Amino acid sequence: MKVLGIETSCDECSAAIVEDGHTILSNVIATQIELHKPYEGVVPELASRLHTEWISQVVQSALDRAQLLSKDIDAVAVTNRPGLLGSLLVGLSFAKGYSASLQVPFITIDHIRAHLFASQIEAPLAYPYLGVLVAGGHPVLCKVLDYDEIEVLGTAIDDAIGEAFDKVAKHYGMGYPGGVAIDNLAKKGNPLAFLFPGPTLKEKHRIYDISYSGLKTAAINQLDMFWDQSSEKSLENIAASFQRTAVNMLVKRIRLALQETGLKRISAGGGVAANSYLRSELKKFEEGGYEVSFPSLKLCTDNGAMIAALAYQYLKDGKRSEYSESASARVTAFKKKQST
Numbered sequence: 001m002k003v004l005g006i007e008t009s010c011d012e013c014s015a016a017i018v019e020d021g022h023t024i025l026s027n028v029i030a031t032q033i034e035l036h037k038p039y040e041g042v043v044p045e046l047a048s049r050l051h052t053e054w055i056s057q058v059v060q061s062a063l064d065r066a067q068l069l070s071k072d073i074d075a076v077a078v079t080n081r082p083g084l085l086g087s088l089l090v091g092l093s094f095a096k097g098y099s100a101s102l103q104v105p106f107i108t109i110d111h112i113r114a115h116l117f118a119s120q121i122e123a124p125l126a127y128p129y130l131g132v133l134v135a136g137g138h139p140v141l142c143k144v145l146d147y148d149e150i151e152v153l154g155t156a157i158d159d160a161i162g163e164a165f166d167k168v169a170k171h172y173g174m175g176y177p178g179g180v181a182i183d184n185l186a187k188k189g190n191p192l193a194f195l196f197p198g199p200t201l202k203e204k205h206r207i208y209d210i211s212y213s214g215l216k217t218a219a220i221n222q223l224d225m226f227w228d229q230s231s232e233k234s235l236e237n238i239a240a241s242f243q244r245t246a247v248n249m250l251v252k253r254i255r256l257a258l259q260e261t262g263l264k265r266i267s268a269g270g271g272v273a274a275n276s277y278l279r280s281e282l283k284k285f286e287e288g289g290y291e292v293s294f295p296s297l298k299l300c301t302d303n304g305a306m307i308a309a310l311a312y313q314y315l316k317d318g319k320r321s322e323y324s325e326s327a328s329a330r331v332t333a334f335k336k337k338q339s340t
């Protein structure tokens, strides 16, 4: 089964064709990064306008690269939540029209579930596993019991990890997008140059929830105050110290979650899963006998392949969506587990 997956939830206009859930025949990602760069962040109106202009061509490129014709497509899948509403609607409307014209099944996909599934495309991991979703917004630490069964252990209570990376980078003019800029600068910096406070785990029932706003504020204000006096002041040192603290905060909760749940496998997904320090820290869990899986770099950030691959799982179980289905900017209400 060849599934066309369309993803337009934010600033990547992407279409991919994946065969039987695992063979990526094409994965075209037309990024809008350069066009949002002057504003140092994604401008929602600009994003949806660009998706409208690009979507037909991106889908055609996906067909061309896979050396297929539209009649070879067996189903059309599209992200319908969460994300920027205008951007989601462009992909959703296109996908509905495309599937109706081809008279093939249509299915909507949750972006968060797709990020959590992405590592499965190239290196299938047995269920259950600890899903570490580290994207621009709404990260979750969760127990993934099946492709459709997710139990949330912890969420970001204020800034998501990706937002914290982006805001710190923006403040210091490190580059855009911020996560990539910090990752690159950090390679030349001293991670122990600045010791930022990591918040303590206070309430027992919210032990896996994570707050990045304190770290972000410390990385911005604390350093601004001492900027002239510090001998360690350099963008490389700030990047390395911030990245070390941000990742270690997450790793601490991952360790706790593994202990409490008894899970033996870990899979990370989302843009920040491309971070080299996070990848190396998670790899270390292998020494303790855990199985660790990441998507390749191209499958960490937003892409159509993860949408098509997850869609295949639903389709083979006979699931379909109605054309009446709409888009939503909001995160799906996943089942939330309270730790004991």
Ligand code: KG4
Pocket: 010, 134, 135, 136, 137, 161, 162, 163, 165, 166, 177, 178, 179, 180, 183, 270, 271, 272, 273, 274, 275, 276, 300, 301, 302
């Ligand atoms: O998954 P994604 O493309 O979009 C959302 O679903 O939100 O993630 C985007 C986030 C941005 O915050 C970006 O700065 C971050 O992923 N990111 C990184 C790296 N590459 C992308 N953060 C840290 N290190 C990276 N190498």
Ligand code: ZN
Pocket: 111, 115, 135, 136, 270, 271, 301, 302
């Ligand atoms: Zn994403």
